[in-house]
Amino acid sequence: xxxxxxxxxxxxxxxxxxxxxxxxxxxxxxxxxxxxxxxxxxxxxxxxxxxxxxxxxxxxxxxxxxxxxxxxxxxxxxxxxxxxxxxxxxxxxxxxxxxxxxxxxxxxxxxxxxxxxxxxxxxxxxxxxxxxxxxxxxxxxxxxxxxxxxxxxxxxxxxxxxxxxxxxxxxxxxxxxxxxxxxxxxxxxxxxxxxxxxxxxxxxxxxxxxxxxxxxxxxxxxxxxxxxxxxxxxxxxxxxxxxxxxxxxxxxxxxxxxxxxxxxxxxxxxxxxxxxxxxxxxxxxxxxxxxxxxxxxxxxxxxxxxxxxxxxxxxxx
Ligand SMILES: Nc1ncnc2c1ncn2[C@@H]1O[C@H](COP(=O)(O)OP(=O)(O)OP(=O)(O)O)[C@@H](O)[C@H]1O
Ligand SMILES: [Mg+2]
Numbered sequence: 262x263x264x265x266x267x268x269x270x271x272x273x274x275x276x277x278x279x280x281x282x283x284x285x286x287x288x289x290x291x292x293x294x295x296x297x298x299x300x301x302x303x304x305x306x307x308x309x310x311x312x313x314x315x316x317x318x319x320x321x322x323x324x325x326x327x328x329x330x331x332x333x334x335x336x337x338x339x340x341x342x343x344x345x346x347x348x349x350x351x352x353x354x355x356x357x358x359x360x361x362x363x364x365x366x367x368x369x370x371x372x373x374x375x376x377x378x379x380x381x382x383x384x385x386x387x388x389x390x391x392x393x394x395x396x397x398x399x400x401x402x403x404x405x406x407x408x409x410x411x412x413x414x415x416x417x418x419x420x421x422x423x424x425x426x427x428x429x430x431x432x433x434x435x436x437x438x439x440x441x442x443x444x445x446x447x448x449x450x451x452x453x454x455x456x457x458x459x460x461x462x463x464x465x466x467x468x469x470x471x472x473x474x475x476x477x478x479x480x481x482x483x484x485x486x487x488x489x490x491x492x493x494x495x496x497x498x499x500x501x502x503x504x505x506x507x508x509x510x511x512x513x514x515x516x517x518x519x520x521x522x523x524x525x526x527x528x529x530x531x532x533x534x535x536x537x538x539x540x541x542x543x544x545x546x547x548x549x550x551x552x553x554x555x556x557x558x559x560x561x562x563x564x565x566x567x568x569x570x571x572x573x574x575x576x577x578x
Pocket of ligand 2 (some may be wrong): 313314315437
């Protein structure tokens with residue numbers, strides 16, 4: 262059996278809604294199973310609200326889990342309390358979308374970075390050496406550490422957020438839309454940096470994005486989410502060459518393509534995403550799907566392996 266750093270089995274996160282006598286709940290995650298191997302970058306894509314961030318937070322156990330299991334490095338951490346989690350936290354880090362909210366504006370960046378080391382009992386010499394090395398990797402001069410967050414550009418600050426995430430040499434990183442808030446040119450720089458760093462540090466990462474092109478560039482494998490579920494997952498190249506789920510096709514086609522032939526096949530994602538509170542019967546995508554049949558409105562398709570490593574939840578396959 263292969264070694265998985267992270268494994269989720271039937272993960273559910275439901276939020277009870279106030280004002281409905283606690284009867285109604287929002288199904289942010291609704292039965293997600295996945296594995297991430299050492300050194301692998303798994304991309305998570307899907308429209309806003311489909312549960313991407315919730316998945317990241319559940320895997321890092323930053324939130325309680327309604328049902329299912331999360332394993333980290335072979336250990337079941339589903340019910341770990343705060344104390345038990347503290348011991349593994351340094352091995353799991355998160356990079357957020359907005360670098361300005363990742364740092365305390367009051368402190369110089371060097372102070373923020375060193376604080377992370379101190380709280381985690383890293384010896385001062387080791388810490389200084391690591392900071393120096395990371396500043397070289399992220400290609401920023403050391404004197405940037407004497408500045409405060411407001412004195413840096415978004416791209417520079419996101420580099421520092423990445424450095425801070427790597428400071429404890431974590432085994433697993435969740436990057437939640439780390440380039441979405443940046444200019445396109447800066448996005449490319451940060452993606453290139455992540456590509457270089459993964460080679461250097463053999464990073465294992467969950468990379469969340471709602472942009473297919475970004476994920477295509479960086480990830481080994483991609484999972485497409487729709488309303489709290491994975492509807493398709495495959496190695497990146499396989500997914501982009503033979504995408505099968507109508508939703509994945511729509512997501513990819515919503516990116517303008519240069520090839521005129523592809524325009525003919527274009528599926529427009531129309532219609533509202535159904536509510537995650539009153540979920541429709543059958544396939545969650547059926548209402549917006551151009552190929553839906555009566556069966557799709559009756560029962561929900563399971564995620565099924567159709568060829569090596571390529572899973573799809575659609576009756577058409
Ligand atoms: N603390 C919370 N309480 C109640 N509902 C929540 C909470 N956090 C998230 N949700 C809901 O759970 C669903 C999934 O949210 P999530 O933030 O995971 O989506 P997302 O895919 O990351 O979206 P985006 O691309 O906009 O970041 C949404 O319907 C959201 O409103
Ligand atoms: Mg999110």
